[in-house]
Amino acid sequence: MTVRIGVIGTGMIGQQHIHRLDTLVPGAAVTAVTDHDGEVAARVADGLDHDVTVHPDGFALIKDPEVDAVVVTSWGPTHAEFVLAAIGEGKHVFCEKPLATTQEDTLRIIEAEVAHGSRLVQVGFMRRYDAAYRAMKQTIADGAIGAPLVFYSGHRNPDVPAAYTREMAIVDTAVHDFDVARWLLDAEITAISVIAPRSNRHGLGRGEAEDLQDPLLMTIETSTGAVICCETSVNIRYGYDIRGEVVGEDGTVSLADRGLVQVRTAGTAAVGVPGDFASRFHAAFDVELTEWVAEVAAGSPLSGPSSWDGYASAAVCDAGVEALQQGRRVSVDLVEQPALYR
Ligand code: NAD
Ligand code: ISE
Numbered sequence: 001m002t003v004r005i006g007v008i009g010t011g012m013i014g015q016q017h018i019h020r021l022d023t024l025v026p027g028a029a030v031t032a033v034t035d036h037d038g039e040v041a042a043r044v045a046d047g048l049d050h051d052v053t054v055h056p057d058g059f060a061l062i063k064d065p066e067v068d069a070v071v072v073t074s075w076g077p078t079h080a081e082f083v084l085a086a087i088g089e090g091k092h093v094f095c096e097k098p099l100a101t102t103q104e105d106t107l108r109i110i111e112a113e114v115a116h117g118s119r120l121v122q123v124g125f126m127r128r129y130d131a132a133y134r135a136m137k138q139t140i141a142d143g144a145i146g147a148p149l150v151f152y153s154g155h156r157n158p159d160v161p162a163a164y165t166r167e168m169a170i171v172d173t174a175v176h177d178f179d180v181a182r183w184l185l186d187a188e189i190t191a192i193s194v195i196a197p198r199s200n201r202h203g204l205g206r207g208e209a210e211d212l213q214d215p216l217l218m219t220i221e222t223s224t225g226a227v228i229c230c231e232t233s234v235n236i237r238y239g240y241d242i243r244g245e246v247v248g249e250d251g252t253v254s255l256a257d258r259g260l261v262q263v264r265t266a267g268t269a270a271v272g273v274p275g276d277f278a279s280r281f282h283a284a285f286d287v288e289l290t291e292w293v294a295e296v297a298a299g300s301p302l303s304g305p306s307s308w309d310g311y312a313s314a315a316v317c318d319a320g321v322e323a324l325q326q327g328r329r330v331s332v333d334l335v336e337q338p339a340l341y342r
Helices: 012-023 038-046 058-063 076-088 103-116 131-141 168-185 277-298 307-326
Strands: 003-008 028-034 069-072 092-096 121-124 148-156 189-195 216-222 227-233 241-248 252-254 262-265 268-271
Touching: 003 012, 003 058, 003 277, 012 028, 012 038, 012 069, 012 277, 028 038, 028 058, 058 069, 058 076, 069 076, 076 092, 076 103, 076 121, 092 277, 103 307, 121 307, 131 168, 131 241, 131 252, 131 277, 148 168, 168 189, 168 216, 168 227, 168 241, 168 307, 189 307, 216 307
Parallel strands: 003 028, 003 069, 069 092, 092 121, 148 227
Antiparallel strands: 148 241, 189 216, 216 227, 241 252, 262 268
């Protein structure tokens, strides 16, 4: 069976996902698109080698009988209403992070999905599909390093767009580290503190844009007693570098450097660093959508990041922003987890 997919939001990642769904992912075809900017949507549709319906808005696309499942890649604040509409139609929906921009909206989604009675929502936390992170999780599960005690997670971007604000280091960037830490350590996050060192000069004096507090260091407590130390550096210039090391009772496991080769010359040994998120995680995105489409096609239970994961990460983001603004440790108090997500 081919899963006919409608994509809401044909901007940067929307176009990348359309390309992989239409050309790479077995059993998937993009049959409908829409964008706030109708011309962009029409151009993207024209670029495909088959007929694609261009809808006036996301709600019309969700109702389209030629759409079996929905992908949401529009701006974050629009996600919740589209996800809720898809649940209302009983359709599977893959939503790029964040699931919603407020905890209240993530809880509305959970309530709707629980009322539906089975999982329809998957959130785009693609790190869970990255081969290196998967090997790290397997190493921990095998008991090779003993019980995990500390996770160091470094999230470095070469630069960020003018629209990027201070809080985005937490809600747009570190949200990936929060999710992957919960998944790796099999724990919930219970509290967060944020320290802002002296700022990188590249984050200051950004014309019309606000000065950034960059880097940020977060100390994050978890339900198992393991502690996460998360660094965001979003103006690091040298590349898109994702660092990770779990310290256990008997050893450590870390993400290896990425280059295919190491070059030794003139007294140095050098390895390449990816330039952006798309090159660092392209294979993870491929696996993420391939597994999602396979599960949707088979009607089997979804195994990827759930609405609960979207809610839990949103709760940590809210606490992190409060910790940054108020300069104090903020606890994360989650609602009781519905049975659907256990
Ligand atoms: P973008 O600005 O390039 O594209 C977003 C598109 O959504 C734009 O074309 C815009 O016109 C459209 N849009 C906005 N509101 C809409 C609406 N109501 N209906 C239909 N279309 C609408 O942004 P992007 O970088 O592609 O990011 C999109 C989403 O993907 C964001 O939530 C972002 O956080 C997420 N993202 C995730 C990753 C990742 O690593 N997983 C990386 C980049 C972006
Ligand atoms: C972007 O939205 C992403 O999700 C990237 O993975 C992340 O590295 C970047 O900081 C975000 O802005």
